[in-house]
Amino acid sequence: MSPHDADCPSIPLPWAAALLLALSVERVLALPEICIYCPGSMRNLSEVALYCKQTPGLMVHARCCLNQKGTILGLDLQNCSLKDPGPDFPQAHTAVIIDLQANPLKDDLANNFHGFTQLQTLILPTDVNCPGGINAWNTVTFYRDNQTCQGQRDVCNSTGDIEICPENGSCVHDGPGLLQCICADGFHGYKCMRQGSFSMLMFFGILGSTTLSISILLWGTQRRKAKAS
Structure with a gap:
């Protein structure tokens, strides 16, 4: 055995095969x-x-x-x-x-x-x-x-309908025969007709109050049923 071989310990064949298998499985996964x-x-x-x-x-x-x-x-x-x-x-x-x-x-x-x-x-x-x-x-x-x-x-470029999207929106290609109408900055809602930023605070406020009201109603109904029984 040469000194060079002594510095580089060999990997037993079964372990080498197992390592290669593990790497290939990892790549598949x-x-x-x-x-x-x-x-x-x-x-x-x-x-x-x-x-x-x-x-x-x-x-x-x-x-x-x-x-x-x-x-x-x-x-x-x-x-x-x-x-x-x-x-x-x-x-x-x-x-x-x-x-x-x-x-x-x-x-x-x-x-x-x-x-x-x-x-x-x-x-x-x-x-x-x-x-x-x-x-x-x-x-x-x-x-x-x-x-x-x-x-x-590109449906947006090939269609002859110039009103395919509303005035405040732009057409974006979305796949074969598919498109999206994206509202311009500062517009939102149906046909991009609402101007101004979308109020997330108002949305979640309405959603939260509605959820709370329904929860109170259900709680009261269950309580009445419990008293009646």
Whole structure:
């Protein structure tokens, strides 16, 4: 044994294997829940896998394509027997490409895509409409086993309705075919018609007094019932 070897004690093989296993398990547990929502890993030739391999700095983990910060840029949930995308689906709102083909999905998926403003490619079963309809996408292409919704349009820029939001509000894109009307500074309420800051003190004062009144009423009712019995 050389002096150099003596200064660097070796790690027994079983302990080294256990350490590597622990590190890999920790990495799996750190993944967003949507990445492991469906068992197994994505196919090597899937559109999401190809996008991930062709884009520098991205990595495939379980069903997700992640950047170095762990942000989801691709999600492959094809062939997962899904009737809906599931409660963890909003975790993928940063995705650029999502594959949901080969699932018995419900037809209307629009409300599942709130906040998915970065999405540019969505692959769906042929019997499921693109969220927001065909006008929410630049192209919709049908194939034998799936369809692709490509190039999400900004509803705020593509609509011809200049009164889509009230005068004191601005339109903010919120996903395929979705938008929000945000009130300008100094305005709030219905159609942003109320001017001035929203009074939190008044709101919580009314809420507190109402709660107190109901509590006193219930207490009095219970007390009368107790005396009567």
